Amino acid sequence: MPSRFRHAALVGKYQAPGSRKVIAGVAEFLGDQGLEVSLEATTAQACGLADYAALDAQAIGAQCDLAIVVGGDGTMLGTARQLARFNVPLVGINQGRLGFMTDIPIGELRETLAPMIAGDYEEEHRTMLEGSVKRRTGAGIDTLYETFAVNDVVVSRGAGAGMVELRVSAQEHFVANFRADGLIVASPTGSTAYALSAGGPILHPSIAGWVMVPIAAHSLSNRPIVLPDFGEISIEIVAGRDASVNFDHQSLASLLHGDVICVRRSEHRIRILHPRGWSYYATLRRKLFWNEGTE
Structure with a gap:
């Protein structure tokens, strides 16, 4: 005890x-x-x-x-x-x-x-995202912003603008150029938040991965994908006006073409204490109204 x-x-x-x-x-x-x-x-x-x-x-x-x-x-x-x-x-x-x-x-x-x-409790550890925004300048590359996120990092188009085009790489491998209203990179904790409403899957908190979800993608073949949580995901602004990035609603607006959002696993983890007998699946049943099944 x-x-x-x-x-x-x-x-x-x-x-x-x-x-x-x-x-x-x-x-x-x-x-x-x-x-x-x-x-x-x-x-x-x-x-x-x-x-x-x-x-x-x-x-x-x-x-x-x-x-x-x-x-x-x-x-x-x-x-x-x-x-x-x-x-x-x-x-x-x-x-x-x-x-x-x-x-x-x-x-x-x-x-x-x-x-x-x-x-008398049960302890759970959850991973966090760590993100930064980088901009190329005449003197090299400047880091404009750095912070943590528990749920997600969201790159979005401007309120009155059309789609953005985003060049995405993961673990130093090119993934794709996405044309969409935006892109979500969510932790397992954040998989039941904005990513879920945008059509992404639910990840159990113990899974060592991120879910990447395009928002209203131009191509219907641009589907959510689950990525490993090692290495780094980079998202470059290729086209589009007034793009912004949000780290759990901490916002940085007016991104420029060529700006790169970098997302990686934080070295810090969240410690959450639950009552004895707590179940993640019971939480999903209650919060998402999965009422067809009973224990």
């Missing part, structure tokens, strides 16, 4: 109605379980809960051995990007609509979280 936790950081979706009361209740519960409790700095500022220390990501990584995320998948994604490099495990409390990653319903908080705090 793993040892119980000592110091928990609480991260909340503070924009949601009633969030202050919910976050205050979770903080009180954690304290009653014998944990020292701190609030993520933005959460603390927004909620005005002055009885708890406010910590930024660096301080959470140095001081806390657990992060409790109250919100939806978006809140969980943002927290994962910030804390993955510190190896802090995450527990998701679902206050959103879908909740693929935040798998503890807020109404079942006490009976579910108490055993986990005592050490």
Whole structure:
């Protein structure tokens, strides 16, 4: 049995109605379980809960051995990007609509979280994407932007523009030139997000691969493909106006022809703690309404 936790950081979706009361209740519960409790700095500022220390990501990584995320998948994604490099495990409390990653319903908080705090949980590790945007200049190649993504990297056409043309290589091998509204490179976690709505397959989180999905491709033969997650995927802007790239909705707009988006596996992984008995397939059944089958 793993040892119980000592110091928990609480991260909340503070924009949601009633969030202050919910976050205050979770903080009180954690304290009653014998944990020292701190609030993520933005959460603390927004909620005005002055009885708890406010910590930024660096301080959470140095001081806390657990992060409790109250919100939806978006809140969980943002927290994962910030804390993955510190190896802090995450527990998701679902206050959103879908909740693929935040798998503890807020109404079942006490009976579910108490055993986990005592050490009775299942731990899962998930890979992350690391991406950059490079531009050729007279002096060589400049890196314009670098960041992480949990779900996906999405290259898109401009809002008022036609299709973009993208030259794609994987592991230093040319794949194809795609003419489409855009292209998604998604992790297994992100395979149930935008990539799924664009027609891509679902990847189990344990699969060491990415899914690459053209968005509204000009040629019907341009189909989704599953690629290994070693090496690098490069996407060059060949044609099209006002193209942009999004890393989990962190956007960089006004890309130029010749700009290259590079995607690779991050050295950091996300640690997610689930209640005992958690099943990825049960999550798919609930969230995607696969109601034909029963256990």
